[in-house]
Amino acid sequence: MGTLEKLRLKMSQVPVDAFLVSNMQNWRFVSGFTGDAGTLLITRDEAIIFTDSRYTEQAEQEAPDYTVIKTVVEKNVLKETIDKIRISRIAFEKDYVTYSRWEKLKETLSGQELIGVSGWVEELRAVKSEEEAGYIARAQGIADEAFSRLLPLVKAGASEMDLALELEFTIRKLGSEGIAFPFIVVSGARSSLPHGVPTSKKLEPGDFVTFDFGARCNGYCSDMTRTVVVGHASDKHREIYDLVLRAQLAALEVIKPGVMAREVDLAGRRVIEEAGYGEYFGHGIGHGVGLNVHEKPSVGKTSEDVLKPGMVITIEPGIYIPGFGGVRIEDLVLVTEDGKKNLTASEKQLIVV
Ligand code: ZN
């Protein structure tokens, strides 16, 4: 069943006559249209892209099966179209409609009943086709290569910002469309900030340095994290690093179709908790990756999601000790029919630079 058929099935179950898609990554996934202004209207037998003159030609090329209707400021084309095709109940994406947009929708579509729905497209996006998984694997390959090229430059005296910039430059040079998200490069005591931004701080002997970064291929992201230590690894460095690595391996071990995502979180979390470091691991162990770097499924301790072949998730336990520093190790994994395939190739033993 194609994406449109799946969405139409959902529509018939509610039931509604139409579905308005207003999230950009969602309409890209459904239609192929990559423009960043527009709305998608799916009815029982029509599929329409509304966009302005900057994008109409592009939309026609990227989404040949769709009717493209040009929006103009003088009149409400969406309303005109909806009135013409006689729709009475319309589902819309309530997670992406601002309050002012909602007020406008209510006013212009006063003859229709609006029903807010959540996650319809995201649920489909969570399971990747072979083609989509291929783009993610390619982005990850670029990230691995960039990291191996960066390593010789990671040493005492180099600044977090310079290393982040070098990594970004290399990733783009290797063919990435851009960065998947602003890179995290944090060192020393700053490495206890799970999402710290790079600063002009220079690496010093005894620093943990965490790199969290990703490339982008055909719109699809990759996401990986490695932590290295500068100069010399103390017993404490090794204890924490080995613990995070053991937690990561334990979580990876349980990944296969049919497993609850929260079981994966639990398998890793247990290792950290049993060693007495539970309070230093505050976030979920992973997340889905695709057109967005964070998307369905969620891989945390309260997740209701079940792993399915085609899902791409990260496994990224961490321990963050304020005043000392932190370690995170993150791999990108494709769930396959018979288990999993780790898309990340970079070394995971502690690297001393
Ligand atoms: Zn990451």
Ligand code: ZN
């Ligand atoms: Zn991540």
